[in-house]
Amino acid sequence: MLKVEGINVYYGHIQALKEVSLEIKQGEIVTLIGANGAGKSTLLKTISGLLKPKKGTVVFEGKNINGKAAQTIVKQGISHVPEGRRIFANMSVEENLELGAYLRKDKKGVKDDFDMVFDLFPRLQERIKQQAGTLSGGEQQMLAMGRALMARPRLLLLDEPSMGLAPLLVKTIFRIIEEINKGGTTILLVEQNAHMALSVANMAYVLETGRVVISGHPDELHSSEQVKMAYLGGH
Numbered sequence: 001m002l003k004v005e006g007i008n009v010y011y012g013h014i015q016a017l018k019e020v021s022l023e024i025k026q027g028e029i030v031t032l033i034g035a036n037g038a039g040k041s042t043l044l045k046t047i048s049g050l051l052k053p054k055k056g057t058v059v060f061e062g063k064n065i066n067g068k069a070a071q072t073i074v075k076q077g078i079s080h081v082p083e084g085r086r087i088f089a090n091m092s093v094e095e096n097l098e099l100g101a102y103l104r105k106d107k108k109g110v111k112d113d114f115d116m117v118f119d120l121f122p123r124l125q126e127r128i129k130q131q132a133g134t135l136s137g138g139e140q141q142m143l144a145m146g147r148a149l150m151a152r153p154r155l156l157l158l159d160e161p162s163m164g165l166a167p168l169l170v171k172t173i174f175r176i177i178e179e180i181n182k183g184g185t186t187i188l189l190v191e192q193n194a195h196m197a198l199s200v201a202n203m204a205y206v207l208e209t210g211r212v213v214i215s216g217h218p219d220e221l222h223s224s225e226q227v228k229m230a231y232l233g234g235h
């Protein structure tokens with residue numbers, strides 16, 4: 001479904017991604033783990049068109065999407081939930097969700113997707129008229145995910161959805177990620193919570209200072225000494 005091949009991405013003179021390649025098959029949850037500053041967010045931003053690779057290709061469903069505008073990439077079926085949520089704090093929950101669907105013309109489909117989002121996140125329905133900035137951290141994460149789903153993506157990019165959330169909420173968010181995936185959406189998940197990420201993923205990549213250093217089935221990574229020491233607290 002998505003093939004990233006040999007991309008180099010720079011911020012000015014700083015090279016953030018070095019020859020990164022990655023593949024996602026339809027229906028999978030693929031996770032990307034790595035320390036702060038490894039380049040995980042940079043990779044998501046490159047796939048969603050917020051950054052342009054200097055070298056390499058990004059191919060989605062057979063089409064090269066390198067250098068395309070972010071809006072075009074959303075239309076093609078990729079939605080990005082950025083780190084830190086970035087919801088519109090002064091707008092209501094409902095308005096935030098409507099914005100997620102602003103590129104769509106199928107009114108009936110949008111209405112159905114409101115129902116789908118409320119099925120996944122009943123809390124959002126309860127707070128539909130509330131100003132988004134007054135939601136709790138967990139609810140804001142739900143809203144950011146709900147907003148991305150309103151674009152009806154086939155590939156959803158999630159950047160650290162569990163960040164800053166209490167353990168019980170982390171579990172809820174992961175359960176919902178699996179539910180979204182079961183509904184047919186392919187997911188690329190960036191996480192610092194490697195234990196949880198590996199437990200839901202079909203395939204995992206480890207990034208270190210801009211390079212993919214390990215990739216494989218989560219079971220293989222779970223039993224790798226290198227991964228255990230660096231990302232699983234030695235367990």
Ligand code: ATP
Pocket residue numbers: 011014016034035036037038039040041042043083
């Ligand atoms: P984190 O979990 O902290 O977000 P990450 O793995 O997502 O880490 P990136 O945010 O992709 O890492 O950053 C990769 C590298 O690029 C880091 O060295 C970072 O300092 C650098 N970087 C990120 N954003 C910028 C920017 N806007 N300008 C300059 N350098 C940047």
